[in-house]
Amino acid sequence: MRSILSSLKNKKILVSDGAWGTQLQQRGLQPGECPELWNSTHRRDVFAVAKSYIDAGADIILTNSFGGSPHKLAHYGLSDRAAELNEAAAAISREAAGDGHLVLGSMGPTGAILMTEEVSEQTLFDGFFLQAKSLKKGGVDALCVETMSAIDEACLAIRAARESTGLEVVCTFTFDKTAAGEYRTMMGVSPAAMARAVTEAGAAVIGANCGNGIDRMIDIVREIRTVDGTTPILVHANAGKPVVREDGATVFPETPEMMAARVPDLIKSGADIIGGCCGTTPAHIRALANAIRRT
Ligand SMILES: [Zn+2]
Secondary structure (H helix, E strand, C coil): CCCHHHHHHHCCCEECCCCCHHHHHHCCCCCCCCHHHHHHHCHHHHHHHHHHHHHCCCCEECCCCCCCCHHHHHHHCCHHHHHHHHHHHHHHHHHHHCCCCEEEEEECCCCCCHHHCCCCHHHHHHHHHHHHHHHHHCCCCEEEEEEECCHHHHHHHHHHHHHHHCCEEEEEECCEECCCCCEECCCCCCHHHHHHHHHHCCCCEEEEECCCCHHHHHHHHHHHHHHCCCCCEEEEECCCCCEECCCCCEECCCCHHHHHHCHHHHHHHCCCEEEECCCCCHHHHHHHHHHHHHC
16 A cells, blocks of 8 residues: 555655646636536546646645535535545546555645634534545545644544544645744644644644745744654645736746755755645646755
8 A cells, every 4th residue: 555654765755746726727717616526527637737747756646625525515515526526536636646656635624613613523524534535435545634724623634534544644734924923824823833733633744835935834844843853744835925917817936946946955944745835837846856856
């Protein structure tokens, strides 16, 4: 069986994939459209994104299932198709990855912040449980609970994924830099607090995704390493902070070369798995992969 931890033993640093959302938008995904429905209606486009990252040199690819929890799919009236859409997402990435690469099932936040009790903990747990189970059925090697900001929701998702599949779970949070120069999630969680809580909940790999370009990810990894010297760290950095151009288009400023130039420092800070988030493309992943091979 393929496992992230054993792959890290064979290969010191692993290359992960880049953005899915912005890549699907380039292929015609419209604002307000459900990305996960494309696993059924636009299978070939989803496959092309997955394959483009394998071709670019990624050791790991994710799945088009970020918003695939039943709670999220309910926004599109699709919660009753959660099992089918997650299984399809996993099957598409599995086919693109073949036997030689790892597939991580993406599980994003539900948007329901537990404290407001808009939805019960049990309902959210059952939703993550079903999502993880369906992703495993479709062929993923591990799960990736990502873009989290609240410790309670992240730990719930990790436990649901572990109990439903027994597979390794990666967990990454999204941090922003405060005016005081500290890194915090929207819910006020620091990288160090995240690291303690999610490893205790059973995450095998921890880290950060989205929200920041590669420079700030170096700071975040350093902070995690002050409290956790051993758990492997995954970083999915954005291609910089998005800027809105005069014509209204959103652009990500960091080129593949700019990101690749920071790879040695990111590895030195303690990162073990490096890929991209919003705005990164197969060209970014190819540049990161080449930089990793040179280090
Ligand atoms: Zn992102």
